[in-house]
Amino acid sequence: MTDLSLQNLPAGTVVQPGDDEWDAARAFHSGIGEPTVIVRAGTVDDVRSALRYAAAERLEVMVRGGGHSAWGAVPGGLTLDLAALDDVRVDGTLVHVGGGATWGAVAHELSEHGLGISSGDTASVGVGGLTLGGGIGWMVRAWGLAADQLVGAQLVTARGDVIEVIETAHPDLLWALRGGGGNFGVVTRFDFRAHPLTSVVFATLGAGDDARRLLRVLRDTMAQAPRELTVTYMHVPPMDPNAPAGATVTACWIGDDEDAARAALAPILAVDGVTETEFGVRSYPDILMDMPAADPDQPMPGFVGGNTLLRDLTDDAIERLVTFRESNAASVLFLRSLGGAFGDVPQDATPFPGRGATWFAMAGAFDVPGLVDDDTRPAIQASWDAIEALGDGLYGNFTASTDAGLVSRMYPPETMARLAAIKRQYDPRNLFCRNHNVAPA
Known part of the structure; x- marks a missing residue:
């Protein structure tokens, strides 16, 4: 290695193909990367050296924290691993x-x-x-x-x-x-x-068989619910042993008032077929899920679908979402309530789209041979596209796609223009392009 900006880094900071630690260093949570070089930064100065090297060598930079991003799988470039900067x-x-x-x-x-x-x-x-x-x-x-x-x-x-x-x-x-x-x-x-x-009330409910009715009740309940309450709805196929098949409602109430949480959820609990799996006070860290690392021998199948931020969970939207799930055996449907403080923020106060949304919705069919093929894939995508058109934007964190065109669906034109101008000021050569990329204006 000839560049002094990397040569002077501490031993073990720079990992290259052929090094003993290469295979372990290039594994990220969602898969196996193929970068040109990896820098495991332990200090801010390490980060500075890595970026100067990348700029000099014209290497695109992929920043890795938790390692869940699909961008880690794009070949080439410099992977900047920040795991040690965790104070x-x-x-x-x-x-x-x-x-x-x-x-x-x-x-x-x-x-x-x-x-x-x-x-x-x-x-x-x-x-x-x-x-x-x-x-x-x-x-x-x-x-x-x-x-x-x-x-x-x-x-x-x-x-x-x-x-x-x-x-x-x-x-x-x-x-x-x-x-x-x-x-x-x-x-x-x-x-x-x-x-x-100090704590939360956390509930997991079996959702029963009538998804349309339950989603209407969820919508109507959350329209009047205290801000302490957020709920999700998920319906998954029998594919993943870590995610039991079927439909569930999960709810989180800020604080330890189980009676208040139960009162807020009463209309949902009263729906025929809804059952309690869990309902009680827990610490917030304990409700965060553990996700197993990717198995390179069993890669996840492709995903035909997407996500959107819905201003209203209308009966039409519910019908389209449930029909999508029912029409595709190996598919998933996920919704999360929004509104409240999320909607208090003016749209132009941050780049995030869809501040008027009251629900986030995601649906997709797993691209499994025998269930999805070249003949059915376009129709599945068209079905999702019709749902996405009901929304006010796409949430980039909830997609595994590295399609460069997604960014244009994430931000309205005026937001994109402002982001592009700021990008030009701080990264005119687009060194940071391994992301949902905003090109410099």
Whole structure:
């Protein structure tokens, strides 16, 4: 290796093909990567050196935190692994989180202080990717997105400069980081404003057989529900032993008032066929899911479908979603309630789309031979496209696609134009393009 910016890094920081640690280093949570080189940064200076090297060698950069992104599978480039930058420091309700931390570790640390941040559903998901993409979590109706709780950041630019991003310095960049993705630099520290949280009431309900009726009741219930309550609906096929087949409703209530949670959920509990699997007080870290790492010998099949942010869960939308699930044996349907604090944020206050949405919906058929083929795939996609057209935008964090065209469906034109102008200022050569990429204006 001839470049001094990598030569001077500590031993073990740089991993290349042929090194003993190569196979372990290139495995990420969702698969196996094939980068040109991997830099496992232990300090901010390591990040600076890696970016200067990548710029000099014209290597695209893929930033890895939790490693759930599909972009890790794109061949070539420099993978910048931030896993070692995982410190969590609490200062009152201000929480400083390293760019490589995962939400499970953060939730456990905050629970010791009686605090919480609305994160994702999975413990191993990275703070960085989820936050920069917006971050819909269990407290979305009470506290908004993970990005809405972001008040500052430390960022390394494509040129290797370290800047502190706050409202009074680089306000446009802070705006872009609240949902504009990893387009603008490497965030080595996130600063969040946390909320008091000692426990939650968590419920898992068997959803019965009448999906249409249940979804109408869910919609009507959540339209009047306290903001402490967020619910999901999921219907999965008998494919994955880690996810029991069938339909379930899951609910999270902020706090330990089980009676209040039960009262809010009463209309749902009264639906014929709904049964209680779990209903009780738990700590927030304990409700985050564990997701097994990808098995390279059994890769996940393709996915024909997508997601959208629905302003209203109309009867027509319910019919289309349920019909999609019923028409495709190996398919999944997922919905999460929004509104509340999520909708309080003005649309132009962050890049995240669809602030008027009251539901997030995702559906897709697994591209399994014998069930989906070249003749049926276009019709399945057309069925989903008709559902997506009902919504106000696409949530980038909830797609495994690396299709460059998706970004145009994520942001309205005026938001894209503003993001592109900020991109031009901080990354004019588009070093950070291994993401839902906003090209420099």
